[in-house]
Amino acid sequence: MKSKTDPIRSLDTLFIRTYGCQMNEYDSGRMADIMKQAYGLRLVDRPEDADVILMNTCSVREKAEEKVYSELGRYRKLKDKRPDMIIGVGGCVGQQEGERIQKRAPYVDLVFGPQTYHRLPEMVKKIRRDRVQLTEVDMPEIEKFDSLPRHQGQGVSGCVTIMEGCDKFCTFCVVPYTRGPEISRPVEDILTECRQLLADGVVEISLLGQNVNGYRGLGEDGGEWDFTMLLYAVAALDGLKRLRFTTSHPMEMTSELCRAFSEIPQLMPYLHLPVQSGSNHMLKMMHRGHDRETYLRLIDELRGYCPDIALSSDFIVGYPGESDEDFEDTLDLARQVGYDTAYCFKYSPRPGTPASHAEDSVPEAVKDERLQRLLTLMREQSRLGMERQLGRTVEVLVEKPGRNEGDMEGRTADYRIVHFRGSPRQIGQILPVRIMEAYGQSLRGELILVGE
Ligand code: SAH
Ligand code: SF4
Ligand code: F3S
Secondary structure (H helix, E strand, O other): OOOOOOOOOOOOOOEEEOOOOOOHHHHHHHHHHHHHHOOOOHHHHHHHHHOEEEEEEEEOOOHHHHHHHHHHHHHHHHHHOOOOOEEEOOOOOOOOOOHHHHHOOOOOEEEEOOOOOOHHHHHHHHHHHHOOOOEEEOOOOOOOOOOOOOOOOOOOOEEEEEOOOOOOOOOOOHEEEEEEEEOOOOOHHHHHHHHHHOOOOOOOOEEEOOOOHHOEOOOOOOOHHHHHHHHHHHOOOOOOOEEEEEOOOOOOOHHHHHHHHOOOEEEEOEEOOOOOOOOOHHHHHHOOOOOHHHHHHHHHHHHHHOOOOEEEEEEEEOOOOOOOHHHHHHHHHHHOOOOOEEEEEEEOOOOOOOEEEHOOOHHHHHHHHHHHHHHHHHHHHHHHHHHHOOOEEEEEEEEOOOOOOOOOEEOOOOOOOOEOOOHHHHOOOOOEEEEEEEEEOOEEEOOOOOOO
């Protein structure tokens, strides 16, 4: 327990603000775990109540740094009143900005990159003991995973990060610089973490990484395993009912991986496969490594194995040099594929990326207009996808109580949210629900009782 001479004795509570991707969500969970394990810090919901505030930041899109500084401004007011509190900035902005953060916001005690979370207790102790400011942004090998405690309490559905970083260097993207090169965890470590989640009551596992299908890890046989081999091994674990993964890169979609959607019953029919643009010229400029035809062939192959697969994508509009024609190609590709969901972004130059040296040539108003047109098309496609569910009976994994009294919430195999009248006893079960109503983001249905 904390002794009187212990420099961290006055620290009891922790607040973490998380931005960005699922990898960050996962990492924040692990940060909370390690701080709890090391110092008994209790997670609180409001920064006002915290002795330690950590920001887990994202720098993938515009104004990321500004958002961090304005949030920090709020924390500064708290620190003015309680100078003893600790403020840390982690994640991708921390990695990217490093010491610049403390130059601009000198009340920040700690800046730390995504590969250093396992050293958080040690860093916090040092800050307390030596009254120093720290910046820790080096990228050691994948030490982080070996040293973090396992994450608990994820409910019905759990996540496991299987690889970090990205080697693809798309010209617009900051991730390879903030997260470092692709490093895959050994198969055995991943299986162990999955088994622990299953033992804790998780029935659905999502494998996470910036490029999960670029996975190349040390296999149980001592050889190198690819992502498909890993999938089969995870799917074979006792108690696993559903398996998902995100994000995938089109260039790493092998035929074996496409086939896995028809061969692994636990692998759910949903795939996020970002394409960014439908124009060959843009794809080339972006350094995506494939053209439109290759992507469309991939989608055909996937649908050959799994006709009902729901697809989603990320799109960027207004990349430097994007013409009206290029943009029309994007709309056309989106129509051809018929995505169920899409995340659409206006291009913004990111520090240190190759594209940031080119002139950000598409005027803001044109970007806005293209974004609106793409969003309108996507909303329409999503709506049709939701309406197609009407009258169907779908298998819903019950996750939690819904917002309305007496409602339960769960997800279909293809990742749609469903509400229905049910009971918390059903959490963790997969139950048949007949879909009666379709909304923009969710469905409503009725539980089909056994014997009906
Ligand atoms: N690894 C994933 C996702 C990376 S970031 C992949 O390769 O698809 C998530 C999304 O943010 C990207 O797919 C892209 O659509 C968007 N994005 C990344 N950099 C961007 C930038 N500079 N401007 C606008 N959108 C960007
Ligand atoms: Fe960024 Fe491209 Fe890597 Fe995705 S594949 S993280 S978009 S560099
Ligand atoms: Fe953002 Fe870093 Fe994830 S830039 S999207 S938090 S990898």
